[in-house]
Amino acid sequence: xxxxxxxxxxxxxxxxxxxxxxxxxxxxxxxxxxxxxxxxxxxxxxxxxxxxxxxxxxxxxxxxxxxxxxxxxxxxxxxxxxxxxxxxxxxxxxxxxxxxxxxxxxxxxxxxxxxxxxxxxxxxxxxxxxxxxxxxxxxxx
Amino acid sequence: xxxxxxxxxxxxxxxxxxxxxxxxxxxxxxxxxxxxxxxxxxxxxxxxxxxxxxxxxxxxxxxxxxxxxxxxxxxxxxxxxxxxxxxxxxxxxxxxxxxxxxxxxxxxxxxxxxxxxxxxxxxxxxxxxxxxxxxxxxxxxxxxxxxxxxxxxxxxxxxxxxxxxxxxxxxxxxxxxxxxxxxxxxxxxxxxxxxxxxxxxxxxxxxxxxxxxxxxxxxxxxxxxxxxxxxxxxxxxxxxxxxxxxxxxxxxxxxxxxxxxxxxxxxxxxxxxxxxxxxxxxxxxxxxxxxxxxxxxxxxxxxxxxxxxxxxxxxxxxxxxxxxxxxxxxxxxxxxxxxxxxxxxxxxxxxxxxxxxxxxxxxxxxxxxxxxxxxxxxxxxxxxxxxxxxxxxxxxxxxxxxxxxxxxxxxxxxxxxxxxxxxxxxxxxxxx
Numbered sequence: 001x002x003x004x005x006x007x008x009x010x011x012x013x014x015x016x017x018x019x020x021x022x023x024x025x026x027x028x029x030x031x032x033x034x035x036x037x038x039x040x041x042x043x044x045x046x047x048x049x050x051x052x053x054x055x056x057x058x059x060x061x062x063x064x065x066x067x068x069x070x071x072x073x074x075x076x077x078x079x080x081x082x083x084x085x086x087x088x089x090x091x092x093x094x095x096x097x098x099x100x101x102x103x104x105x106x107x108x109x110x111x112x113x114x115x116x117x118x119x120x121x122x123x124x125x126x127x128x129x130x131x132x133x134x135x136x137x138x139x140x141x
Numbered sequence: 142x143x144x145x146x147x148x149x150x151x152x153x154x155x156x157x158x159x160x161x162x163x164x165x166x167x168x169x170x171x172x173x174x175x176x177x178x179x180x181x182x183x184x185x186x187x188x189x190x191x192x193x194x195x196x197x198x199x200x201x202x203x204x205x206x207x208x209x210x211x212x213x214x215x216x217x218x219x220x221x222x223x224x225x226x227x228x229x230x231x232x233x234x235x236x237x238x239x240x241x242x243x244x245x246x247x248x249x250x251x252x253x254x255x256x257x258x259x260x261x262x263x264x265x266x267x268x269x270x271x272x273x274x275x276x277x278x279x280x281x282x283x284x285x286x287x288x289x290x291x292x293x294x295x296x297x298x299x300x301x302x303x304x305x306x307x308x309x310x311x312x313x314x315x316x317x318x319x320x321x322x323x324x325x326x327x328x329x330x331x332x333x334x335x336x337x338x339x340x341x342x343x344x345x346x347x348x349x350x351x352x353x354x355x356x357x358x359x360x361x362x363x364x365x366x367x368x369x370x371x372x373x374x375x376x377x378x379x380x381x382x383x384x385x386x387x388x389x390x391x392x393x394x395x396x397x398x399x400x401x402x403x404x405x406x407x408x409x410x411x412x413x414x415x416x417x418x419x420x421x422x423x424x425x426x427x428x429x430x431x432x433x434x435x436x437x438x439x440x441x442x443x444x445x446x447x448x449x450x451x452x453x454x455x456x457x458x459x460x461x462x463x464x465x466x467x468x469x470x471x472x473x474x475x476x477x478x479x480x481x482x483x484x485x486x487x488x489x490x491x492x493x494x495x496x497x498x499x500x501x502x503x504x505x506x507x508x509x510x511x512x513x514x515x516x517x518x519x520x521x522x523x524x525x526x527x528x529x530x531x532x533x534x535x536x537x538x539x540x541x542x543x544x545x546x547x548x549x550x551x552x553x554x555x556x557x558x559x560x561x562x563x564x565x566x567x568x569x570x571x572x573x
Contacts (some may be wrong), residue, residue: 042378051340051376054282084528088437093304096240096242096256096274097198098252102243
């Protein structure tokens with residue numbers, strides 16, 4: 001009986017965790033040592049769609065993408081208002097006119113943290129609950 | 142009047158590309174971003190791996206289009222010698238094509254692009270063409286120069302005309318895009334600047350081109366010289382405004398010989414030649430465009446005015462289009478029209494020769510230089526069924542006008558000007 005309670009409690013906890021994970025907001029992050037403090041939604045769109053490689057008052061900014069479809073889809077929908085096919089179509093336009101390639105992508109959270117730590121002008125995105133003190137969540141202005 | 146570029150690419154750009162590709166392979170052996178290499182001193186960019194130095198990409202379209210009018214061919218661009226309608230009911234060549242691109246990015250400042258496409262050519266072959274082949278050097282992130290072969294940036298979708306996946310429609314509106322000028326061998330300058338929230342981009346290109354176009358009885362050689370195209374775009378959030386000016390000196394050998402025939406008929410014939418000659422004659426155009434795409438929907442349009450010192454009719458073309466995105470489906474509408482007219486056309490009178498000679502000559506002339514008028518209503522939908530591929534279905538209702546030429550080809554004597562043509566197209570566009 002006690003065992004069952006533990007199991008139920010664990011299951012409950014897992015369900016809550018999953019719910020939190022699903023509901024967690026996607027936030028835009030830089031390394032904790034980055035000089036970048038805040039960006040506008042429009043700046044983020046420009047950087048991730050390759051319309052700008054540097055920003056006034058900030059300098060050069062390097063976008064870092066995520067290879068997992070789910071968070072990528074959520075990020076582009078939330079911050080640029082575009083779904084993945086639209087983003088793909090946008091890059092096709094740039095690639096085949098010699099205007100550039102999409103951002104590099106990392107495939108794990110550890111890799112993301114490592115790259116952001118190493119490159120202070122790099123910028124990426126993460127589920128809010130996965131951010132730790134190696135990262136700085138950017139304010140939107 | 143051109144479109145299909147001749148194959149010998151300006152040897153300068155090909156040689157330069159070959160040398161650079163060979164000489165710089167050693168540079169590619171820098172660590173990739175995920176290795177344990179030391180951070181670069183200035184932390185300005187990620188270290189480059191081999192996959193960042195050479196990039197291979199491609200695009201293509203598999204399409205079939207059918208017309209309900211068997212007295213004229215619907216074609217999707219001027220270099221096609223036949224299409225759907227008269228030659229065959231359904232054509233798989235109208236929109237089908239493949240393109241591959243190799244990009245070389247040895248440093249942040251230097252890049253080289255080589256793009257080759259294969260599609261239906263002026264001679265019905267599918268011989269590959271070099272579409273882009275240029276070297277680019279970025280002095281700063283905002284200022285670059287290019288040299289080699291480039292696609293002219295005349296209209297909003299000129300440069301991506303062939304990349305179906307990047308287009309909202311099956312093909313760009315014909316009244317606007319089915320026109321001369323396509324690529325150029327020369328040099329270009331790209332400059333971008335922020336003015337507050339507005340991103341300004343200037344792109345200027347100068348150069349020349351040699352192409353072949355289908356013609357009767359044989360294909361013709363088209364030469365453009367001293368071609369200059371200046372394009373300015375202003376992007377503010379989801380809206381882009383564009384203004385472009387383009388000017389070129391055109392020569393079409395076979396066609397000019399035809400106009401030269403009239404010079405044997407006194408002052409009237411001389412006037413005809415002066416008016417319509419296509420030897421070193423200027424054709425210029427001014428284009429304005431606007432596009433708004435907040436993500437959920439889009440609306441846009443372009444307007445163009447052509448100025449002509451030759452047989453190409455001067456006048457206006459425009460289109461307006463819009464679409465609404467419902468998840469992976471994007472239904473869209475478009476309306477396009479072109480109205481180009483020389484006004485009064487000089488002809489040979491009885492004073493210049495006997496009617497049995499001047500009448501056929503007058504009719505021939507009128508057939509070539511009479512007004513060009515056509516409009517099209519388009520309805521279609523795009524379905525992004527995979528991340529790299531989209532399916533489109535599109536219906537075009539094309540309206541011709543009496544006493545005017547249209548953009549239809551192989552028009553038969555029993556085609557009634559003023560008739561309309563319906564074209565149904567299905568395409569799968571993909572990128573890799």
